[in-house]
Amino acid sequence: MRDAVIVEAVRSPIGRRAGGLGEVHPADLSAALLNALSERSGIDPALVDDVIWGCVAQVGEQAGNIARYAVLSAGWPESVPGTTVDRQCGSSQQALHFAAAAVMSGQCDVAVAGGVESMSRIPMGSARRAGPGAPASDKLLERYDGVEFSQGIGAEILAKRYDLSRSWLDEYSLASHQRAAEAVDGGRFVEEIASIETPDGSVVSVDEGIRRSSSMEKLAALKTVFDPNGRITAGNASQISDGSAAVLVMTSERARSLGLAPLARIHTATVVADDPVAMLAGPAPATAKALKLAGLGLDDIGTFEVNEAFASVVGAWLKETGARRELVNPDGGAIAMGHPLGGSGARLATTLLHRMRADGIRYGLQTMCEAGGMANATIFENLDPGAKH
Helix, strand or coil: CCCCEEEEEEECCCEECCCCCCCCCHHHHHHHHHHHHHHHHCCCHHHCCEEEEECCCCCHHHCCCHHHHHHHHCCCCCCCCEEEECECECHHHHHHHHHHHHHHHCCCCEEEEEEEEECCCCCCCCCCCCCCCCCCCHHHHHHCCCCCCCHHHHHHHHHHHCCCCHHHHHHHHHHHHHHHHHHHHCCCCCCCECCEECCCCCEECCCCCCCCCCCHHHHHCCCECCCCCCCCEHHHECCCEEEEEEEEEECHHHHHHCCCCCCEEEEEEEEEECCCCCCCCCHHHHHHHHHHHHCCCHHHCCEEEECCCEHHHHHHHHHHHCCCHHHECCCCCHHHHCCCHHHHHHHHHHHHHHHHHHHCECEEEEEEEECCCEEEEEEEECCCCCCEC
């Protein structure tokens, strides 16, 4: 039976809003990652059967199937197709699932999956404001008693449901910054990052969102954003960011023929849907479903990436799964580094895969919440015979 392996994974640095990547067109940012993928793997772009790219705000510079524009901007052959996926924050993780399915089914021998979001140039919510009306129809609102569909409100619901105090959320967020800073200082991101040259000739090579001077006192001073009596602040939520990431997928047989050593096999991929009002509770059932499909237990997984859309998302997931906190986002997450929506799924995969290789971890799992109450989960297997849990 055909399998799907990842032979290369690379990401851009994550730029702060209006930061170092703010002047880079998202098609050009995507193109830079495509070329980094090609250069690092040595693969001829003409061999790529499809580029499957995640993007959430598909308007303006991100409209018109940005995957195709990225291929052309990269200078790749016109014969390489591209398509763009929207599963909200999980768009590029879903792109990876689609690429794996295409490879395993024989529709593709070689596929690229990834994604991009330039939140400096295309502000969050731009797609919703692009035309008349709202995504939620009258019938949909009637079904849910006219409730507001808000990720921020969903984060507050999770904080209350799982009794996650403001101090716990802030402490978790501070730890995210500290872990990310330690990862940078320890060179853990060097192998996974491709530097990006900007239009003015400067080069961005490190993540810009990490706050080394953060403290519990500073986080406690921030006002809540969605509920005056709530617990969610800008400090315990993910940052608005710019970024892109890409992974190269093919069968293990194809990899051998090209002389490429896989980073990992895509062992299991799944998606679930949950309550769209609480919205962000999906990662736990997605994790449970992935483990069941894989025939694995939680203790078989040596490292996790759970997207830090809000600290309460990770807190809820920890309480539901009982996972060991030290194994979850050990190099920090979106609270410290940023969350470039359509690119985050592939960014998580890139960080996870490089950690698995560096630390000799056999199984890794990533999951993330998505607007509308959905969540993807992916389990990767390190094929190195010496890999451990």
